[in-house]
Amino acid sequence: AQSVTQLGSHVSVSEGALVLLRCNYSSSVPPYLFWYVQYPNQGLQLLLKYTTGATLVKGINGFEAEFKKSETSFHLTKPSAHMSDAAEYFCAVSLNAGKSTFGDGTTLTVKP
């Protein structure tokens, strides 16, 4: 079975501050990991994904995430938050050719 836990349903940062959104997964086999972002009144869209190879993955809009097998984590970071980053972020895990399991989501608020 696979599962995803996102720590913190709400995260608030100041503009220009570091963004850190936490994701831990549970999987019996090496997983494929994804971060999706949902802006207000829109569907989810891919930020980045880890499949194999380099464990530090870079995505769109300056976001990156590092796959740490020993910690079963895939945390999302961005060095400097921008107002436009305010959105809901979902971590997801996929094991095989079927459904993905999504976390509960983290709402990011960016304060001016």
Place this chain on the structure above:
Amino acid sequence: DAGVIQSPRHEVTEMGQEVTLRCKPISGHDYLFWYRQTMMRGLELLIYFNNNVPIDDSGMPEDRFSAKMPNASFSTLKIQPSEPRDSAVYFCASRGLAATDTQYFGPGTRLTVL
């Protein structure tokens, strides 16, 4: 490609009425997913198809919900009869064959049942 297309974008109906939501996936994608999103329950997977065949419908809340995929380019989610607690945003998503492929989400249908 135009992406995943959903219609209607907004639907307001009265309790007891039949509601049909429609989805056109990205051409060539093998998988199609239906999700429901609410503030209380978050994002829930309702059902998904592989090559037009339903694979897992364990997320469908009740017999009032049904989904079909008559061909590779069209799927429907039907609620009959609708209830106020069905009010939510319903998303359709499609994906290629591999587990490493990205899911592409449609813009969603916002359903309000009065």
